[in-house]
Amino acid sequence: MKKDIILAGVGGQGILTIASVIGAAAIEEGLNLKQAEVHGMSQRGGDVQSHLRISDQPIYSDLIPMGRCDVILSVEPMEALRYVPYLSEEGWIITNKTPFKNINNYPEEAALYAEAEKVKNHLLIDADAIAKELGSPRSMNIVILGAASFVLGLNYEGLKTTIAKVFGRKGEAVVNANIAALDAGRKIAADKVK
Amino acid sequence: MKKLMLLGDEALAQGAMDAGMSGCFAYPGTPSTEIMEYIQRSELAAERDIHRTWSSNEKTAVEATVGMSYTGKRTMSCMKHVGLNVAADPFMNSAFVGANGGNLLAVADDPSMHSSQNEQDSRFYAKFAMIPCLEPSNQQEAYDMAFHGFNLSEHFKLPIMIRLTTRLSHSRAGVECREPMPENELKLPEDPNQFMLLPAFSRKKYKALIALQPEMEKASEESPFNWYEEGTDTSLGIIACGLAYNYLKEVFVGKTCPYPILKISQYPLPRTYINRIMAECDKIMVLEEGQPLVEEMIKGYMPNTKIIGRLDGTFSRDGEMNPNKVMVALGLPEGTDAPVPEVVTGRPPALCVGCPHSDSFRALNTAIEPYGPGHVFSDIGCYTLGFMPPYHAINTCLDMGASIPMAKGASAAGLFPAVAVIGDSTFSHSGMTGLLDCIYDKTNIVVIILDNSTTGMTGGQDYTAHNRLEEICMGMGIEKEHIRVITPLSRLHDENVKVIEEEFAYNGVSVIIPRRECVQTLRRKASKKK
Ligand SMILES: Cc1ncc(C[n+]2csc(CCOP(=O)(O)OP(=O)(O)O)c2C)c(N)n1
Ligand code: SF4
Numbered sequence: 001m002k003k004d005i006i007l008a009g010v011g012g013q014g015i016l017t018i019a020s021v022i023g024a025a026a027i028e029e030g031l032n033l034k035q036a037e038v039h040g041m042s043q044r045g046g047d048v049q050s051h052l053r054i055s056d057q058p059i060y061s062d063l064i065p066m067g068r069c070d071v072i073l074s075v076e077p078m079e080a081l082r083y084v085p086y087l088s089e090e091g092w093i094i095t096n097k098t099p100f101k102n103i104n105n106y107p108e109e110a111a112l113y114a115e116a117e118k119v120k121n122h123l124l125i126d127a128d129a130i131a132k133e134l135g136s137p138r139s140m141n142i143v144i145l146g147a148a149s150f151v152l153g154l155n156y157e158g159l160k161t162t163i164a165k166v167f168g169r170k171g172e173a174v175v176n177a178n179i180a181a182l183d184a185g186r187k188i189a190a191d192k193v194k
Numbered sequence: 195m196k197k198l199m200l201l202g203d204e205a206l207a208q209g210a211m212d213a214g215m216s217g218c219f220a221y222p223g224t225p226s227t228e229i230m231e232y233i234q235r236s237e238l239a240a241e242r243d244i245h246r247t248w249s250s251n252e253k254t255a256v257e258a259t260v261g262m263s264y265t266g267k268r269t270m271s272c273m274k275h276v277g278l279n280v281a282a283d284p285f286m287n288s289a290f291v292g293a294n295g296g297n298l299l300a301v302a303d304d305p306s307m308h309s310s311q312n313e314q315d316s317r318f319y320a321k322f323a324m325i326p327c328l329e330p331s332n333q334q335e336a337y338d339m340a341f342h343g344f345n346l347s348e349h350f351k352l353p354i355m356i357r358l359t360t361r362l363s364h365s366r367a368g369v370e371c372r373e374p375m376p377e378n379e380l381k382l383p384e385d386p387n388q389f390m391l392l393p394a395f396s397r398k399k400y401k402a403l404i405a406l407q408p409e410m411e412k413a414s415e416e417s418p419f420n421w422y423e424e425g426t427d428t429s430l431g432i433i434a435c436g437l438a439y440n441y442l443k444e445v446f447v448g449k450t451c452p453y454p455i456l457k458i459s460q461y462p463l464p465r466t467y468i469n470r471i472m473a474e475c476d477k478i479m480v481l482e483e484g485q486p487l488v489e490e491m492i493k494g495y496m497p498n499t500k501i502i503g504r505l506d507g508t509f510s511r512d513g514e515m516n517p518n519k520v521m522v523a524l525g526l527p528e529g530t531d532a533p534v535p536e537v538v539t540g541r542p543p544a545l546c547v548g549c550p551h552s553d554s555f556r557a558l559n560t561a562i563e564p565y566g567p568g569h570v571f572s573d574i575g576c577y578t579l580g581f582m583p584p585y586h587a588i589n590t591c592l593d594m595g596a597s598i599p600m601a602k603g604a605s606a607a608g609l610f611p612a613v614a615v616i617g618d619s620t621f622s623h624s625g626m627t628g629l630l631d632c633i634y635d636k637t638n639i640v641v642i643i644l645d646n647s648t649t650g651m652t653g654g655q656d657y658t659a660h661n662r663l664e665e666i667c668m669g670m671g672i673e674k675e676h677i678r679v680i681t682p683l684s685r686l687h688d689e690n691v692k693v694i695e696e697e698f699a700y701n702g703v704s705v706i707i708p709r710r711e712c713v714q715t716l717r718r719k720a721s722k723k724k
Contacts (some may be wrong), residue, residue: 036365046543061444062365065517
C-alpha cells in the first residue's frame with residue numbers, strides 16, 4: 001500500500017487539519033507516514049501545500065516526485081491545478097469548486113473547471129455549499145476529505161474515529177458536524193463516481 | 195521507547211532535551227523557528243526549567259550557549275542560515291575556546307529561498323571554523339544526532355554544527371525516542387584559560403585545532419551516520435549528502451541502486467571512504483543540498499576522475515535538490531512531464547487584511563509624496579511586503595537592522611528626507627546600534643518603528659524590547675518630543691500624516707512608533723480565550 005497525496009489550498013483554509021486527520025488515521029493503521037508542511041511567507045494569503053506520503057514500506061523522500069502523486073486533494077480549484085505536474089497518469093484530482101479570490105487577476109472559474117476535467121480521474125465538488133447546507137460552513141475541508149476517502153486507501157471508520165479525536169477538544173457538536181461533513185462528502189463522491 | 199510524529203526541527207529539539215540539554219538560545223527565523231517553539235511547549239522543558247526564552251538576536255544566542263557550555267552544561271543555539279552571519283563572530287571564536295559542556299549550533303538553511311532573502315550553505319561555516327558538522331538525512335537522524343553531537347562536542351571539546359534544510363525542518367515523520375538523560379552537573383572548565391582568547395593563548399589554540407583535524411576525520415569514518423553501500427556497476431559512484439541521500443533512495447525504491455553509494459551526514463569528509471569510492475568508480479556524482487562544497491573538495495582528491503554535480507552543469511548551481519533532478523541526472527524515466535496549466539496564476543503573499551502596517555504605509559506615502567520616490571530604507575519582516583502594490587512604500591531591504599544605517603548613509607550623502615522603516619522585533623534584533631550611530635552624529639533622519647507587538651513574519655513570537663521601545667529610545671538620547679507614538683488606523687490617517695510631516699521638518703533624529711497589534715496574534719489570543 002502506498003499513497004502519495006498533495007493537499008492544496010490557500011493559507012487559513014484548513015489543509016493542515018486534513019493532513020493531521022489523514023496522518024493520525026494512517027498511524028492508527030500502523031502505516032509509515034511523512035508529511036512536509038509549508039510555513040512562512042505562505043501564511044499570509046499565499047498558496048499552501050502539504051506533501052503527505054503513506055506507505056506500508058519505508059518512505060525516503062519528504063517530497064513526492066513529480067508524476068508520482070496518487071491524489072491531489074484541494075480546497076480551492078486553482079490551487080488544485082498548480083500541482084498537476086505531480087500527478088501520475090492514474091492519479092485523482094479532487095477539489096472544491098469555490099474559488100478563493102484574493103488577487104486581481106483570478107482566472108475565469110469555467111476555465112479552471114475545464115482544465116481540471118481534462119485530468120482523467122477528476123472530481124469537482126461544491127464543498128462550500130454542502131458545508132453550508134449542513135449548517136457548519138467551516139467544515140468545508142472535511143467535506144473534501146470525505147469525497148476523497150474512497151481513494152485514500154484508509155479504513156473509513158478509522159477516519160471517523162480520528163475526526164472525533166482531532167476535534168474532541170472543541171466539543172461534541174463540532175465533532176458531529178465534522179462527521180456529518182465527512183459523510184456528506186463521501187456520499188456525493190459515491191453518487192458522482194459510478 | 196515511545197514513537198512521536200515530529201517535524202525535523204522538533205525531532206532535534208526533543209533529541210537535545212532527551213540528551214540532557216539545560217538551555218536553548220535562539221532568535222526566530224524560518225525554517226528554524228519550530229525548534230525553540232517546540233521546547234517552549236514541552237513538559238520536560240518546563241519540569242527541568244530548561245532555558246527557552248528568545249534572545250535578542252543570533253549573536254547573543256550563540257554567546258549565551260558559550261557561557262552555558264563554560265559551566266559544563268549542555269546547550270544549543272538555533273537560527274536560520276542568515277542568522278549565522280549575524281553570529282559569525284562568536285561562532286568562529288567559539289571554535290578556538292571550544293566547549294566544556296556539549297554545545298550544538300543548529301542552523302537551518304533554506305535552499306530555493308522559500309522564505310529567505312538569500313541562499314547560502316552553512317556547511318562552509320563549519321569548514322571555515324574547522325569544526326565537525328552533522329547533516330541529518332531524516333527526522334530520526336535529527337533526533338539521534340543531538341545525542342551524538344553532544345558526545346562529540348564533549349569528546350573534542352568543540353562546538354558542533356547541526357545543519358538542517360527546509361524540507362527536513364518542516365517535514366513530519368515517526369521518531370523513536372529514548373528515555374531522557376539527566377542534565378550535566380555544573381562544572382567549570384579544568385583549564386582556567388580555556389575560554390580566554392588572548393593572542394598568546396589563541397596561537398596555541400589554533401595549532402591545537404589544526405592538530406585535531408585528523409581525529410575529526412577519523413570520527414567521520416567511524417560515524418554511525420556515514421556509510422558505504424556496495425554496488426555492482428562501478429562506472430559511476432554516488433556521494434549523497436544529508437537529505438539528498440533520501441532523494442537517491444526514493445529514485446530506486448523497490449529496486450537496488452547498481453552504483454556504489456557513499457552516504458555522508460558527518461563532516462569533515464571521511465577521507466578513506468572518499469578515496470575508496472574514487473578508486474573504485476570511473477566517475478563520481480555528488481548529490482548535495484545547497485552549494486557544491488563536497489564537489490569542490492573532492493576535485494583535489496583525484497584530479498583525473500570526472501565529477502558530476504552542480505559545477506559541471508548537471509544540476510543547477512542554485513535551488514533545492516529533489517527526486518526528479520536525481521532521476522534526470524541518472525538517466526531514469528521521470529514519469530509525466532505535464533506542465534502547470536496556463537490558467538493558473540501566482541498568489542503572492544500580501545499583508546493581512548486589517549494589518550496595522552498597511553495604515554502606517556498609507557500615512558507615510560501621503561506625507562512623503564511631495565519629495566518624490568526613493569526615500570524609504572526598510573528592513574525584513576511582514577512590512578517588507580509594503581514594497582508590493584498597492585503600497586510601493588519602501589525602496590530597500592538588505593539584512594536585519596540595515597534600514598537605519600542605510601538611511602543614515604543616504605542622509606550623510608544629502609538625501610532628504612531619509613526615512614528608515616523597521617519592525618519592532620527587528621529593532622530589538624539589530625536596530626539599536628544603528629540608531630545610536632544616528633544619535634551620536636545628529637543625523638537628520640526619521641525612524642519609523644512599526645510596533646505590532648510581535649515578530650509577525652515568523653508566526654508571532656515574543657521579542658526582547660517588547661513594551662520598552664520609548665524608554666530605549668529616550669535612554670539612548672532621543673529627545674522626548676521627537677519620540678511620537680501614533681495609532682495606525684484609517685480614521686486617524688490625517689493626524690498620522692501630520693505627525694510624520696512634523697518630524698520631517700525637524701533637523702535631527704526622530705522616532706515615530708505606529709502602535710497597533712498584529713491581527714493574527716490578536717485573533718489567536720481571542721480564540722484561545724474562547
Ligand atoms: C538574521 C536574520 N534572522 C532572522 C530572520 C528571519 N526574520 C525575518 S523578519 C523577522 C522579524 C520580523 O519581525 P518584526 O521586525 O517585528 O516585523 P513584523 O514581521 O512583525 O512586521 C525575522 C525573525 C532574518 N531574515 N534574518
Ligand atoms: S501577520 Fe500580522 S504583521 Fe504580518 S501581515 Fe499579518 S497582520 Fe500584519
